[in-house]
Amino acid sequence: MFVTLALTLDKARMFVRGLRRRTGRPVPELVDLFRSIIDGGRDFHPIASDFLQHFMDGAGASRTMSLRWLRSFKVIKKAERKNQRRFERQLLRRAGRLGEHDSAWLHDHWDARINAFIGTELFYVSRMSLLRSQGSFVLTRDGREVRVSGTVRHRWFDPYDWDRGRWVYIPRHGFVPIAVGRDLVEADEARNFLMEARHVQTLEGVCVPGRWRGRATFTWALVRTGDR
Template sequence: MFLRGLRRRTGRPVPELVALFRSIIDGGRDYHPIASDFLEHFMDGAGGSRTMSPRWLRSFKVIKKAERKNQRRFERQLARRARLLGDGESSWLHDYWDARINAFIGTELFYVSRMSLLRSQGSFVLTREGPEVRVSGTVRHRWFDPYDWDRGRWVYIPRHGFVPIAVGRDLVAADQARNFLMESRHVQTLEGRCVDGRWPRRGRESFGWSLVRTADG
């Protein structure tokens, strides 16, 4: 979640640390309800993974930026593959791209996940008819991050000031909390076309992405 630091323990009594995190949970419900919910899950000690709402997650620009980064990578791959196809030929492309995400300080995403990863796995089919190549496919996005309070030294919590990251480590060591995996999935489809250009002009590519709607996203 946070940048790796040096200090590993607080040296404070465990009941005091429990009370601190419980007060952060109660005090944050009106301002950062999702972050409070995930911190409470950490404190409950179940350790089971939690699924993030795609709609909530994609409301942050940094997530959309990572998504678009991987989309462009696929688009460049597809354009290169299209130029290699002969008339009447078809081809499949299967690949994946990873985009690292750093949440902006002060956003609720920052208090849930400082650093995370978006993995985008794509499957596409390309078919050439004369100078035009039709492209279609599906990309399955998976966002994930371990909620572990294991990296960094401090984090600023509104109304609580700078809280040592070591508080979380101490609570895990005392069996008062448990790390868990956060993840979220969503699917997009792609329709596109690549048209050859007459030398010395470059060809033209156009791609359209659509989100596959689900009940929570």
């Protein structure tokens, strides 16, 4: 009973420390806490544990995320589709302004913000991130139809740091103050670093401009470069 009470009080103190910019705890104690989170999470959140270890030992070197792992999360696919639709609407509007046998280029980029769902492994790696999609397309009109082709280069990125929010709930450890990470960086026991991933998609489509909205058919394909 006394052991349980002590653990409960300790977790409560950690929760309160989340309200502060600094924990006020000895640095070796904070190092041990993060090392225990790394070891304890390898069985159920191996990627998150790997990136936390890189935060501690990677000297700030950037990391390239596994594209297969990253795109396995619905929020990533949703952000990707959001930017695709933006390009599709642009292309349909541009197609409506083309004259017979005219051609045109369209270059643009769109950003989609991503908020990972609490409890997913992505949440423990990157709570908030950005997908930047840069597109380049050519449109050619022949009769009523406008043929479209092009490529979109996607770049997902996020700085890995412990500087946003107040605390994060970690299984088996309770509420861990974000200030722990800040203290470790300040003590030179950890380094923030950049996470990123890149992939390319091609687009083929046909637009039939109309007086009001027109219609279009688009096909997107991922350029395979191996599992990254």
